């Protein structure tokens with residue numbers, strides 16, 4: 001869905017308007033636990049209808065929709081789980097996401113209050129003032145189970161940054177939820193112990209989760225309101241975790257939480273902030289911010305820039321924004337630069353986040369094997385384009401064979417996605433190439449989009465006055481841009497009208 005802004009108007013609007021169809025099919029399939037039944041062996045329409053006590057006529061259409069959504073496949077009479085459904089939608093499996101999906105369903109009715117929230121300037125639905133204790137306990141368990149499912153997959157993405165470190169002492173997990181993030185560290189570093197702070201009614205749930213992980217002996221559960229003083233040692237922790245906490249409150253409260261987190265850090269300790277940030281996955285971050293607007297008193301998604309400023313005010317050193325492959329990102333901070341230097345941060349990850357801040361819509365690492373070079377691209381320039389022979393367009397560009405040879409010298413690249421005006425895009429692309437060079441990728445070289453537009457006009461004698469900055473375009477060098485970006489998972493369609501919204505891509509080769 002998030003690539004859709006490039007599609008012609010009405011279709012994109014139709015897709016937005018029917019986005020809830022996708023959610024409803026997924027919610028229903030998870031509620032019926034269809035994937036768990038099918039995992040035990042392929043099932044026919046009749047078999048699955050009988051198991052779920054449904055009529056075959058509707059079921060066939062439902063299974064067809066699940067196939068279209070990539071969650072089932074149909075082979076002969078039988079339906080089977082796809083790899084995605086098998087890994088994430090089968091109850092009892094390590095990476096099962098059903099609880100977090102059903103929590104999203106639970107929030108659907110709140111989203112229907114959006115207009116009222118906008119009129120009121122904040123949340124309008126506060127639930128029953130006297131919630132039945134059993135109902136409250138059930139709601140908290142649903143929420144913590146949902147958070148647990150997400151955190152378990154996130155911690156798998158987070159741990160590689162700590163690979164090779166010898167961490168042997170104390171963790172403080174602030175607003176720990178199920179404890180899944182701290183648990184990831186406890187499992188990786190067997191000499192560590194943890195203190196988990198959360199509200200008393202949540203901690204009884206947390207205890208059960210940690211019991212199941214056989215980690216309770218290494219954990220102190222500390223009932224605490226994290227907006228007030230924390231009952232823990234100042235400067236006593238090697239690792240302080242704030243995972244999905246800063247989006248829960250406003251600037252004033254977060255400033256206090258960051259101050260207390262900093263106070264708890266040992267001199268060479270690390271503060272890990274894991275959250276949504278406006279600069280990373282912007283579409284999801286903006287929607288998650290609305291989710292906070294509707295569902296909390298004052299929660300919001302912050303910019304990485306604001307958090308960085310707060311950390312600087314506390315005299316902490318910090319990494320760049322470290323994007324995870326999914327919708328959240330990390331900032332890691334410490335009182336001591338050497339502590340940060342121990343982290344295993346991939347240079348490409350750091351580069352991606354710094355290039356994103358230059359104003360690209362997306363920056364995606366790809367292998368150069370994915371770059372598709374063709375001979376027909378040159379034909380399209382030679383016949384059918386008024387730019388042929390001008391500036392750095394063909395034949396003044398790289399012929400396809402030269403591009404193929406060049407690509408053999410590189411194994412990795414970044415696809416940079418942006419928008420017109422062409423000159424602004426090309427300038428940003430050049431800045432990105434410089435960032436890559438400064439980050440140690442000495443062979444960094446970029447192919448941009450469109451005819452070179454850096455200068456107002458080309459020199460009349462045909463000799464470029466700006467060879468320092470001019471670069472070839474992807475298409476002018478024989479690269480099939482459509483095939484290449486689609487292989488990287490982007491959606492790109494041929495424009496139907498000259499006024500349609502154009503998307504530009506550049507290819508930054510790294511080594």
Ligand SMILES: C[S@@+](CC[C@H](N)C(=O)[O-])C[C@H]1O[C@@H](n2cnc3c(N)ncnc32)[C@H](O)[C@@H]1O
Nearest residue numbers: 147151175176177198199224225226227243244
């Ligand atoms: C979004 S969950 C994140 C849980 C966990 N850190 C994770 O990443 O999965 C937020 C957690 O913060 C806790 N929390 C929110 N406000 C709190 C407060 N004032 N005092 C203590 N805990 C709080 C909630 O109970 C919940 O467990």
